[in-house]
Amino acid sequence: MDSPNALQALAALAHETRLAIFRLLVETGPDGLPAGVIAERLAIAPSSLTFHVQHLHRAGLVTQSRAGRQLIYVAGFAAMNGLIAYLTENCCQGAACAPLQRSA
Amino acid sequence: MDSPNALQALAALAHETRLAIFRLLVETGPDGLPAGVIAERLAIAPSSLTFHVQHLHRAGLVTQSRAGRQLIYVAGFAAMNGLIAYLTENCCQGAACAPLQRSA
DNA sequence: TTCTCATTTCAAATTTTCTTAAAATGTCCT
DNA sequence: AGGACATTTTAAGAAAATTTGAAATGAGAA
Secondary structure, three states, X not given: OOHHHHXXXXXXXXXXHHHHHHHHHHHHOOOOEEHHHHHHHHOOOHHHHHHHHHHHHHOOOEEEEEXXXXXXXXXXXXXXXXXXXXXXXXXXXXXXXXXXXXXX | OOHHHHHHHHHHHOOHHHHHHHHHHHHHOXXXXXXXXXXXXXXXXXXXXXXXXXXXXXXXXXXXXXXXOEEEEEEOHHHHHHHHHHHHHHOOOOOOOOOEEEOO
């Protein structure tokens, strides 16, 4: 992941509502959740949910697919993995953040 | 690191200028850099630098100390470590981001 | 087709964040 | 004390992000 992408991912997560959405989707796993359920669980307006979830989508942190008349959102683990790798490589030089290592 | 702190750290890094400041300080290492040098290297106004560096400071991502009449800023690795740990633990459940493991 | 339901799009209002320049603070030197 | 330098503080305006509600789209059911 390069700096512009990392910046986009950081900005996407740097909002209370969006971080909550992402965490809910991570917790939910690969089946994801329809927009309406996310909005209901987090008590936010539908159009507000769309706004935030699209922000996450642009950053690759969320995947969208249709199931009948509902849109299912799933956490995008690759992007999160990329962000963590970016932070580890670019912001932890000099062994200062040595406790983290890649194993696979 | 808890969610409010993680949110603060994410917001602090989610800006082009602040990410550049932080990366510069990581690259520089434990000696850090005086405010003026950072501002000069990144070509930003002094007061603008203060604004951004304070944002990083509030999030614990930067440390401040005085040397004569200049203020030295140093990257705060503990906070970055905490952020990476938060993301790994809260946003990568279910082995989806398994490639990252703690070793120390 | 027509009626719902689920969601998104749009535009306006609001709020938050960022930039800028001028004035203030703190330190060192003479 | 008085002057010069490094940085911060302040206040104003500019720019960007967020919220809201109403209207539009897309899909399934009658």
